[in-house]
Amino acid sequence: MASPAADDYLKTVYAHTEWQDAPITPSVLAAKLGIAPSSVTEMVKKLAAAGLVSHVPYGAVRLTDAGTQRALAMVRRHRLIETWLVQEFGYAWDEVHDEAEVLEHTISDRLLEGIDERLGRPRFDPHGDAIPDADGHVEREPFVLLADAPTGHTGRVLRVDDRDPELLRALDAVGLTVESTLQLTPAGVELDGTETALPDGATDVVWLSA
Structure with missing residues (x-):
């Protein structure tokens, strides 16, 4: 199962439950990957046979311990590359995802380690997602x-x-970034102390400290 496609599946399953508890189903997995449900069914069977996921027909897809470790390795690659593109090449946070999707499958472990060292071993990517360390440890x-x-x-x-990306640009336009402060008031939302109208859809894509 050493294939970019398998890695993308495992990364997507991991990311789905990173910020909420509902497990991912094959239909949701198909929608997130933009792949036909029949193709997802076949790949999930292969991943299960390889011991990377557990799955029962029509039920949720869950990572095994081995699947989690492999997913974390890919998540680390993706998020370090996104951070590298922003900090070293001036990419905006809405421009890095697709680039990272390509590069994560091509760079060597040596280059990845060099990127991590050069960036000062960052803990979070430009969107605030935690970057696993080389041992797979995540802080959140x-x-x-x-x-x-x-x-x-x-x-x-x-x-x-x-x-x-369009919503990211809209949030950037009103000044919202990772580490901004939001206060929910009876009148609406204050962003860093200023009443601000957030763009449509913002409440479903922004996570705050509890």
């Missing part, structure tokens, strides 16, 4: 999705989902 503090945060809650922006 308690969080709450903005949509679920109660009125009166104040928290730092820990993470912004990177699936929608």
